[in-house]
Amino acid sequence: MSYMDGFYQSVEQVGVVPVVVLDRSEDAVPLGKALAEGGLPAAEVTFRTAAAADSIRAIANECPDVLVGSGTVLNEEQARCAVDAGARFVVSPGYDLGVVRWCLSHQVPVIPAGVTPTEVTALVNEGVEVTKFFPAAQYGGLSTIRALASVFVGHRFMPTGGVNAENLKDYLADPAIIACGGTWMCKPAMIRAGEFDRICELSREAAAIVRG
Ligand code: 3PG
Numbered sequence: 001m002s003y004m005d006g007f008y009q010s011v012e013q014v015g016v017v018p019v020v021v022l023d024r025s026e027d028a029v030p031l032g033k034a035l036a037e038g039g040l041p042a043a044e045v046t047f048r049t050a051a052a053a054d055s056i057r058a059i060a061n062e063c064p065d066v067l068v069g070s071g072t073v074l075n076e077e078q079a080r081c082a083v084d085a086g087a088r089f090v091v092s093p094g095y096d097l098g099v100v101r102w103c104l105s106h107q108v109p110v111i112p113a114g115v116t117p118t119e120v121t122a123l124v125n126e127g128v129e130v131t132k133f134f135p136a137a138q139y140g141g142l143s144t145i146r147a148l149a150s151v152f153v154g155h156r157f158m159p160t161g162g163v164n165a166e167n168l169k170d171y172l173a174d175p176a177i178i179a180c181g182g183t184w185m186c187k188p189a190m191i192r193a194g195e196f197d198r199i200c201e202l203s204r205e206a207a208a209i210v211r212g
Pocket residue numbers: 019071134160161162163181182183184
């Protein structure tokens with residue numbers, strides 16, 4: 001099995017990839033533990049804050065059961081920084097071919113995003129088999145994903161943006177969807193307030209929907 005296949009399998013198994021915004025790297029380990037205890041052992045730590053790399057390093061070192069990766073990766077420098085810190089995957093809200101090619105040439109699993117047929121075509125032609133679909137709600141959600149999936153046969157999507165406990169089941173029921181991403185179980189305000197029990201509880205609720 002290739003490194004990408006192994007990664008895709010792990011993503012499908014977890015079902016929901018929590019999108020994490022951390023202001024303080026001290027919160028990273030309690031967060032990683034809360035997500036894992038709730039049944040979502042994954043974290044897409046976004047490069048929207050200066051704490052991203054240190055947070056990834058902390059989770060990678062102290063939560064070995066958590067599939068930790070990086071999100072909001074916009075350029076190659078951030079991709080390198082994330083991987084140096086221990087990120088096991090790279091996710092972007094759109095795509096930059098430099099990032100995609102750097103990841104693929106370093107055997108780093110990458111999920112770039114595309115919402116139009118042209119964008120998905122460009123990514124498929126780079127050898128990418130799964131793309132993020134962001135922001136999912138604003139770009140037509142499940143109905144747009146179904147239309148794209150009917151053309152890009154075998155290609156799969158990770159919708160993020162507006163996914164929540166109410167619509168998760170519908171998204172996951174579609175075979176073109178490998179997993180969903182989202183912040184609803186670990187909103188930045190909950191992390192800032194140290195509400196890790198609540199995060200664990202919301203993760204458990206999401207994990208129960210995944211296991212269906
Ligand atoms: C992302 O980075 O993928 C989004 O911020 C997640 O969207 P959500 O906050 O609606 O879950």
